[in-house]
Amino acid sequence: MTKPEEVLKYCPKCGSSRFHFEGERSFLCDKCGFHFFINSSAAVAALIENEKGELMLTVRAFNPNKGMLDLPGGFVDPNESVENAIKREIKEELNLDVESLTYLKSFPNEYVFSGYSVFTSDLGFHCKVSGWDKLHIKDDISDIVFVTKENIDWNLICADSIKNIIKFYWNQS
Ligand SMILES: [Zn+2]
Structure with a gap:
């Protein structure tokens, strides 16, 4: 309902x-x-690797899916470009600057918030950051972890769309 x-x-x-x-x-x-x-809202998700080639995941600080793993990102604001949204979210959540970004693929998502179904189009981007020195975890995430194809626990990923973006990225890289 x-x-x-x-x-x-x-x-x-x-x-x-x-x-x-x-x-x-x-x-x-x-x-x-x-x-x-009722339309689908655009949302962005960033694939960022460290120097060892490990993929960064964030730990969600709030519901929906508090404590689960996610990609950095969030909703595109009204009147904002998708490219700006990804740069803004990375700055807000991690205090990092996006140096370059490449669009990969999108997957639809549906989740329940406040007893209401929310529909999103999750757009995956591969991003490079200018450096890690200023890394500061804040906003709507409580921590970050780095994972590899070998050790990722898919059961901890918050949404199928995010799993699909990660799988797409690893299959084509
Ligand atoms: Zn009316």
Whole structure:
């Protein structure tokens, strides 16, 4: 009971209860005519390796999936470029500067937050950082770990989309 059509009951514009699910992914208000669409939000995930070629994963400090492993990244803000989002998130979470980035592949994700299904398009980027001296773990992560193909525990990765991005990266590199 977390899908938008099961949760959203009133028009977000006029408050009317004559707000109904049109099917597929939109709602229509019979009172004010507001047409509301459910879209997927863009989110970025960074693949960053240390000097030994190990992949950096972050430990999530908050729910959803508190304590589980993730790639650094987050949502793209309204009116922000995807490229800026990845640079901003790496700076916010790790205090590191992205020197170069290469787009890899995207995977869809769906998770439940506040009893509501959230849909994202998780965009994977290979990133190089200018150095590790300024590394400072903050914001919405509590720690980082470095993993390899041999020792990664897939059960600790927070989402299938993130697993898929990592697998794609390792299969093509
Ligand atoms: Zn309305």
